[in-house]
Amino acid sequence: MIRVAVAGPRGRMGAMAVETLVTQRDMLLVGVLDRKMAEQASTIAGAVPIYTDMETLAIESKPDVLVELTTHESVYRHAQSAIKEGIRPVIGTSGLTPEEISHLEGLCRESGIGCIIAPNFSVGAALMMKFSAIASRFMPASEIIELHHDGKKDAPSGTAELTARMMADSKGPSGGKSTAGIPIHSVRLPGLLSHQEVLFGGEGQLLTLRHDSFSRQSYMSGIKLSVREVMKRNGLIYGLDKIIDDGQQPI
Numbered sequence: 023m024i025r026v027a028v029a030g031p032r033g034r035m036g037a038m039a040v041e042t043l044v045t046q047r048d049m050l051l052v053g054v055l056d057r058k059m060a061e062q063a064s065t066i067a068g069a070v071p072i073y074t075d076m077e078t079l080a081i082e083s084k085p086d087v088l089v090e091l092t093t094h095e096s097v098y099r100h101a102q103s104a105i106k107e108g109i110r111p112v113i114g115t116s117g118l119t120p121e122e123i124s125h126l127e128g129l130c131r132e133s134g135i136g137c138i139i140a141p142n143f144s145v146g147a148a149l150m151m152k153f154s155a156i157a158s159r160f161m162p163a164s165e166i167i168e169l170h171h172d173g174k175k176d177a178p179s180g181t182a183e184l185t186a187r188m189m190a191d192s193k194g195p196s197g198g199k200s201t202a203g204i205p206i207h208s209v210r211l212p213g214l215l216s217h218q219e220v221l222f223g224g225e226g227q228l229l230t231l232r233h234d235s236f237s238r239q240s241y242m243s244g245i246k247l248s249v250r251e252v253m254k255r256n257g258l259i260y261g262l263d264k265i266i267d268d269g270q271q272p273i
């Protein structure tokens with residue numbers, strides 16, 4: 023049994039993750055981390071206790087894995103405390119800086135535990151990133167347009183940042199390692215959920231790679247896979263694409 027905790031259980035993603043994880047036969051939801059207790063309850067999803075600090079959650083519920091789905095303001099703090107408590111983070115929250123990711127990588131190495139940061143848990147988005155990395159070797163002039171619902175708090179999206187990083191890495195040293203070379207445009211509108219286009223311009227041609235999430239269900243398989251995989255791995259993995267082997271069964 024993998025003992026799992028979820029941070030951000032009242033959120034759009036966290037609530038769906040709780041619903042999904044409680045149904046998994048090889049997982050036990052042992053606690054949730056919220057910043058306030060629910061109005062009149064100290065448990066959710068049956069009898070799962072609600073905690074307001076990581077240390078108490080760690081001591082009382084002893085999770086193996088923390089699924090982090092809060093905000094860019096709290097994810098770094100939660101991830102650091104989890105690793106220090108020997109809890110393996112599966113981070114879906116966007117907004118970690120490159121410096122914060124490097125620091126978490128060091129903490130994981132020191133502690134000898136795994137951590138997965140997946141700015142996008144949907145398999146389609148992971149494939150879009152892989153294909154974009156390949157395309158950028160042949161068509162280096164490119165720009166990213168990410169489009170999200172108007173409730174999204176951060177910009178640019180974590181998906182766009184990882185896509186740009188993978189594209190820059192794939193161009194080799196001359197392409198640079200920063201995302202700065204690849205412009206990212208952010209659109210926030212009601213009616214949208216999560217969408218991204220990567221445009222590659224060439225002489226008399228345009229290649230467009232596009233991914234759309236129409237429902238947050240698109241992320242649930244990736245969350246389940248990440249919880250299982252983080253138990254088998256050591257060190258920090260950045261991107262769902264790194265844990266989807268070529269030729270593997272559809273997730």
Ligand SMILES: NC(=O)C1=CN([C@@H]2O[C@H](COP(=O)(O)OP(=O)(O)OC[C@H]3O[C@@H](n4cnc5c(N)ncnc54)[C@H](OP(=O)(O)O)[C@@H]3O)[C@@H](O)[C@H]2O)C=CC1
Pocket residue numbers: 029030031032033034035036055056057058091092093094096113114115116117140141142143144176180241
């Ligand atoms: N990796 C992926 O595939 C996906 C990632 N995301 C990312 O996941 C994150 C959450 O998105 P979404 O669910 O839409 O956002 P929501 O705003 O709906 O949910 C965030 C939740 O986190 C809670 N929260 C904020 N701070 C804390 C804290 N310190 N401790 C505990 N809980 C806290 C909020 O509580 P309160 O209501 O009190 O503010 C809220 O309930 C975002 O960063 C988003 O970009 C989203 C979709 C897919």
Ligand SMILES: O=C(O)C1=N[C@H](C(=O)O)C[C@H](O)C1
Pocket residue numbers: 116141142143170171174175178179180181182215216217
């Ligand atoms: O806030 C969202 O909704 C999403 N956030 C993630 C991101 O920043 O890339 C993943 C997905 O795009 C949905």
